[in-house]
Amino acid sequence: MDLLTANDQPGAYPDSWYAATADIPDVRAPLQGQMQADVCIVGAGYTGLSAALHLAQAGRRVVVLEAQRVGFGASGRNGGQLGTGQRVEQPHLEDMLGKADARRLWDLGLEATDLVRDLIDAYGIDCLYRPGVAWTAESDGDVAELHAYADHMARHYDHTLEVLDRDTFHDICPSPAYRGGVIDPLSGHLHPLRFALGLTRAAEDAGATIFERSTVTGIAEGARIEVQTKAGSVAAEHLILACNGYLGRLNRHVAARVMPINNFIAATAPLEDPARVLTRDIAVADGRFVINYFRLSHDNRLLFGGGESYGYRFPTDIAAKVRAPMAEIFPHLSDVPIDYAWGGTLAITMKRLPYLARLGPNVLSASGYSGHGVGTATHAGMLMARAIQGQSDGFDSMAAIPSRPFPGGARLRNPLLVLAMTWYSLRDRLGV
Numbered sequence: 297m298d299l300l301t302a303n304d305q306p307g308a309y310p311d312s313w314y315a316a317t318a319d320i321p322d323v324r325a326p327l328q329g330q331m332q333a334d335v336c337i338v339g340a341g342y343t344g345l346s347a348a349l350h351l352a353q354a355g356r357r358v359v360v361l362e363a364q365r366v367g368f369g370a371s372g373r374n375g376g377q378l379g380t381g382q383r384v385e386q387p388h389l390e391d392m393l394g395k396a397d398a399r400r401l402w403d404l405g406l407e408a409t410d411l412v413r414d415l416i417d418a419y420g421i422d423c424l425y426r427p428g429v430a431w432t433a434e435s436d437g438d439v440a441e442l443h444a445y446a447d448h449m450a451r452h453y454d455h456t457l458e459v460l461d462r463d464t465f466h467d468i469c470p471s472p473a474y475r476g477g478v479i480d481p482l483s484g485h486l487h488p489l490r491f492a493l494g495l496t497r498a499a500e501d502a503g504a505t506i507f508e509r510s511t512v513t514g515i516a517e518g519a520r521i522e523v524q525t526k527a528g529s530v531a532a533e534h535l536i537l538a539c540n541g542y543l544g545r546l547n548r549h550v551a552a553r554v555m556p557i558n559n560f561i562a563a564t565a566p567l568e569d570p571a572r573v574l575t576r577d578i579a580v581a582d583g584r585f586v587i588n589y590f591r592l593s594h595d596n597r598l599l600f601g602g603g604e605s606y607g608y609r610f611p612t613d614i615a616a617k618v619r620a621p622m623a624e625i626f627p628h629l630s631d632v633p634i635d636y637a638w639g640g641t642l643a644i645t646m647k648r649l650p651y652l653a654r655l656g657p658n659v660l661s662a663s664g665y666s667g668h669g670v671g672t673a674t675h676a677g678m679l680m681a682r683a684i685q686g687q688s689d690g691f692d693s694m695a696a697i698p699s700r701p702f703p704g705g706a707r708l709r710n711p712l713l714v715l716a717m718t719w720y721s722l723r724d725r726l727g728v
Contacts, residue, residue, distance in 0.1 A: 346677025
């Protein structure tokens with residue numbers, strides 16, 4: 297199934313609150329004819345836009361090919377949470393990789409969050425960035441585990457989390473579902489589509505050329521790479537694949553390790569009493585495997601992400617899909633009007649860690665951010681730009697993360713994922 301068109305109209309952003317509150321530029325022309333470039337980038341999400349910006353700043357001729365619109369995919373639809381570290385918590389990384397490598401990944405994660413904030417400041421990107429993300433606990437055992445994690449981070453990483461018991465957490469988020477939590481002050485939240493559009497302007501101002509509605513139909517590798525679209529081609533010395541969940545059949549090696557899945561978000565009508573949701577301008581994510589995440593918008597809507605769907609088609613009633621978990625977390629909002637509801641396709645890996653890889657002597661790829669992409673994807677783009685310029689330490693550290701294919705091969709990969717996600721969703725509902 298072609299996920300570029302399975303759930304969306306060609307050349308159009310989804311009907312999301314993000315698109316309704318962003319200054320959308322006119323569509324860019326598609327590629328026509330033949331072009332030469334130092335670097336061709338496939339995909340204009342955070343990864344591709346960041347790579348284009350940093351390469352163009354270094355004087356490279358950069359061409360970006362985007363099948364739809366810039367920020368069309370997960371970069372313009374996600375929950376907007378910028379998290380520290382990696383998608384996997386540090387104690388688990390220490391067990392998986394050893395303390396030294398876990399520390400290196402923590403430092404790279406901090407570099408990623410710093411990069412996003414630096415780009416916002418340097419280019420005046422009006423994406424409503426605010427600091428603070430809370431992680432919640434739904435049982436006494438979860439509270440103890442989160443508080444132990446906070447202690448571990450303070451002792452071993454000099455990273456201070458704000459520790460909250462039931463009462464202090466309910467002062468901030470008065471949901472009956474939660475019994476405590478922690479707040480990470482170095483994390484934050486933003487308007488994801490505005491951030492993508494800001495990166496686009498910065499990349500173009502630096503000299504990058506971006507073509508929209510230019511689906512890549514083939515790639516011929518060699519001393520110079522030729523990237524074909526229906527109406528043209530780009531001959532380049534280097535290629536970056538920055539497609540994430542929309543890679544399709546462009547590279548089987550990556551597709552075996554990076555699985556597209558769908559996620560859904562709803563925006564309510566402006567709330568009469570937003571303090572019954574949050575009293576601080578932070579974002580929140582719970583500890584479920586099928587995660588719920590939410591925050592208030594600048595116009596006092598609840599932006600709530602939740603609900604799962606295991607086919608590649610979006611459900612016909614996305615609002616109903618999201619309303620169920622939203623009403624579980626905030627029962628008093630069970631009947632609140634929902635003004636916008638949209639879905640998006642992200643990508644996960646087996647270990648929930650990003651997959652960065654050298655696919656050839658002049659081909660790089662980064663994807664599989666597993667819901668942690670605002671910082672990680674932006675950072676991965678910069679790391680690939682540096683690697684092309686011969687500064688590959690950061691890229692090599694991320695590429696060294698062990699990664700294995702999803703089981704089942706091309707035909708069984710998705711059905712097996714459906715079984716696994718259904719099981720974990722059941723565990724969430726049972727509180728196991």
